[in-house]
Amino acid sequence: MEVQNIVKSNEPPSNGITHNTAAANPIPDEHIPGKLIGAIVAVGSLAFIGILTETVMTVLFPQLMREFGIDTATVQWITTIYLLVVASTMPLSSYLNRKFRHRQLFVAAVALAVLGSLVMIFGHAFPVILVARVIQGIGSGVATPLMINIILEQAPRTKVGRLMGVGSLVITVAPAIGPTVGGAISSILPWRAIFVIVIPVILLISLPVGLTCIEQRRPTEEAHLNPLQFVAIVLSLCGLVMFLNQTGVAISAAVAGGNAVSSAIVAAISLVVGLGSLAFFGWSSHRSFSPLIRLGWLRDPMVLLHLIAYMILPIVGIGFGYVITNLAQLSLGTSAFVAGALVLPGALVGAFFAPAGGMLYDRFGAVRPILGAFCAAICGPILLLAFSMRLTPVTLAGFYFIFGLGYSLGLSNIMTNALKHIDPVFMPDGNAVFNTGLQFGGAAGTALFSTILSMAQSGAGEEGSETFRHATAVGGGWTFATMIAIVAVAICCLAAAFRIGSKRR
Incomplete structure (x- = not known):
C-alpha cells in the first residue's frame, strides 16, 4: 500500500481553507471510466500471475531438488534469479513509460509471460528452467510498474488512492496464496501443470481485455537510456x-x-x-x-536510514516464505500442500493489514506505528528460535502469523515516511530506488537463508533421514537467529532516523 500512502502525502496543502469552506465546495464524486477498470484488470492480472508463479515455486523446491539432482543452495536460484531480474528491470520503468506506449509495453509483457511459461513446460534441464525464469522476470518487471503508471496517469483525482489500493492488493495477495496454490496443484498434478493453466488465462482474459481497454493519455518522449x-x-x-x-x-x-x-x-x-x-x-x-536514477536526495541521512531498513526487512519478509515451506517439508515431514498452507495465514494477514498500517500512520504519525509494528514483528522469529528444535506445523504457522502482522503494519509506512521528506521533483527516482531495494532484499533473503540451511544440511545424510531432518531443524534455528539480527538492525536504523527528524523540528 506504499503508493497509496505516497499519493496521500503528496496531496496539495489546504492553504488555510477551513472545514466549512471545503464543505461548501465539495469535490464532486468522479466516475471511474469502465476502460480504466478493464486496463487495471488486464495489467493487474498479468502482474498477479507473475508474482504468483514466483511464490508458487518456493514450495516445490524439495520436488525440484529430486528431479534435477541439485542441492538447496542451487535450487533457490529459481526464485533468486527471478527476483534479481525483476529488480534489474524496475529502474527502467521510468524510461520505458516515457519512451513507449502503454499498449506496446503490455503486449511485450504478455509475450514474455507466455514465452517463459512455455519454456518452463517443455524445459527438462535446470539451466533451461533458469532461462525461463529470466524471461518471466522481465515480463513481471514491465507489468507491475505499468499498472501503477496507468492508475496514476488516468485515474480521477478523487479515486487515485482507492485504485492504488486495489493495485497494491493485487501485488500483495499473490505472494500470500502462491505457496498454497503450488502445494495444492503439485499434490494432484505435475508441477508444470501450473504453467499450462497460466497460459490460457493470459491469452484469453488478460490480452483481449488489455487490447480493448488500455488507452494512451500522454504523448511519448524521446527518452534516452x-x-x-x-x-x-x-x-x-x-x-x-x-x-x-x-x-x-x-x-x-x-x-x-x-x-x-x-x-x-x-x-x-x-x-x-x-x-x-x-x-x-x-x-x-x-x-x-x-x-538513469538521480541519487542526490540520498545525502539526507534520515532518508538513507529509511532506505537501509526498507532494503533489509524484505530479506526476512520475502525469505520467510522459502524458510517456512522448506522447513516444514524437510524437517517436519509435511506434504507440499500442507507446507504451502502454513504460509497462508501469515501472508494473508500481511496482504490485508497493510491499509490498516497506513491509517495508523495518517492518525499517529510515523514513530509509534512503525517502531511498534516491528517490535511486534520481531517477536515472531524470537519465538521460532526458542522453539526451533520442537516446532510443529501449528506453531510454525502461528509464530509466522505474528511476524506477518507486524511486518505488514509497518513496512509500507517506511517508504511513505521517507518519500515525504524528498523533494517532489525526485519522487520518481525515490520510487525506483525503494522498489528496486524491495526486490533485491527478497532475492538476497532467499539466497541467504537457503545458504544457511544448506550449510546445516551438509554431510547430514540423505533427504528424509533422521539426521537430515535434525540438521534442517538446526539450520532453521540459525535462520531465525539471523532474522532477529536483521529486524533489530532495521529497528535501530529507523530509531536513528526518527531521532534525526525530531532534532529538525
Missing part, C-alpha cells in the same frame, strides 16, 4: 547476491570436507564486482547530464 548505468545496476545486484550464495557454498564444502577454494574465489570476485559496479553507478549518476 544510459546503457552503462543500467549494466552497472545489473552487475551490482547480481554480484552481491552471488557473493551471498557462493560464500554459503564455500562454507558448506568446507564443513563437508570438500574443496571450498573455487567457491571462495567466485564469492570474492562477486563481492568486488558488486561493490565496484555500485560505486561506478553512483559516480556516473553524479556526473551524468541525464542519469
Whole structure:
C-alpha cells in the first residue's frame, strides 16, 4: 500500500481553507471510466500471475531438488534469479513509460509471460528452467510498474488512492496464496501443470481485455537510456547476491570436507564486482547530464536510514516464505500442500493489514506505528528460535502469523515516511530506488537463508533421514537467529532516523 500512502502525502496543502469552506465546495464524486477498470484488470492480472508463479515455486523446491539432482543452495536460484531480474528491470520503468506506449509495453509483457511459461513446460534441464525464469522476470518487471503508471496517469483525482489500493492488493495477495496454490496443484498434478493453466488465462482474459481497454493519455518522449548505468545496476545486484550464495557454498564444502577454494574465489570476485559496479553507478549518476536514477536526495541521512531498513526487512519478509515451506517439508515431514498452507495465514494477514498500517500512520504519525509494528514483528522469529528444535506445523504457522502482522503494519509506512521528506521533483527516482531495494532484499533473503540451511544440511545424510531432518531443524534455528539480527538492525536504523527528524523540528 506504499503508493497509496505516497499519493496521500503528496496531496496539495489546504492553504488555510477551513472545514466549512471545503464543505461548501465539495469535490464532486468522479466516475471511474469502465476502460480504466478493464486496463487495471488486464495489467493487474498479468502482474498477479507473475508474482504468483514466483511464490508458487518456493514450495516445490524439495520436488525440484529430486528431479534435477541439485542441492538447496542451487535450487533457490529459481526464485533468486527471478527476483534479481525483476529488480534489474524496475529502474527502467521510468524510461520505458516515457519512451513507449502503454499498449506496446503490455503486449511485450504478455509475450514474455507466455514465452517463459512455455519454456518452463517443455524445459527438462535446470539451466533451461533458469532461462525461463529470466524471461518471466522481465515480463513481471514491465507489468507491475505499468499498472501503477496507468492508475496514476488516468485515474480521477478523487479515486487515485482507492485504485492504488486495489493495485497494491493485487501485488500483495499473490505472494500470500502462491505457496498454497503450488502445494495444492503439485499434490494432484505435475508441477508444470501450473504453467499450462497460466497460459490460457493470459491469452484469453488478460490480452483481449488489455487490447480493448488500455488507452494512451500522454504523448511519448524521446527518452534516452544510459546503457552503462543500467549494466552497472545489473552487475551490482547480481554480484552481491552471488557473493551471498557462493560464500554459503564455500562454507558448506568446507564443513563437508570438500574443496571450498573455487567457491571462495567466485564469492570474492562477486563481492568486488558488486561493490565496484555500485560505486561506478553512483559516480556516473553524479556526473551524468541525464542519469538513469538521480541519487542526490540520498545525502539526507534520515532518508538513507529509511532506505537501509526498507532494503533489509524484505530479506526476512520475502525469505520467510522459502524458510517456512522448506522447513516444514524437510524437517517436519509435511506434504507440499500442507507446507504451502502454513504460509497462508501469515501472508494473508500481511496482504490485508497493510491499509490498516497506513491509517495508523495518517492518525499517529510515523514513530509509534512503525517502531511498534516491528517490535511486534520481531517477536515472531524470537519465538521460532526458542522453539526451533520442537516446532510443529501449528506453531510454525502461528509464530509466522505474528511476524506477518507486524511486518505488514509497518513496512509500507517506511517508504511513505521517507518519500515525504524528498523533494517532489525526485519522487520518481525515490520510487525506483525503494522498489528496486524491495526486490533485491527478497532475492538476497532467499539466497541467504537457503545458504544457511544448506550449510546445516551438509554431510547430514540423505533427504528424509533422521539426521537430515535434525540438521534442517538446526539450520532453521540459525535462520531465525539471523532474522532477529536483521529486524533489530532495521529497528535501530529507523530509531536513528526518527531521532534525526525530531532534532529538525
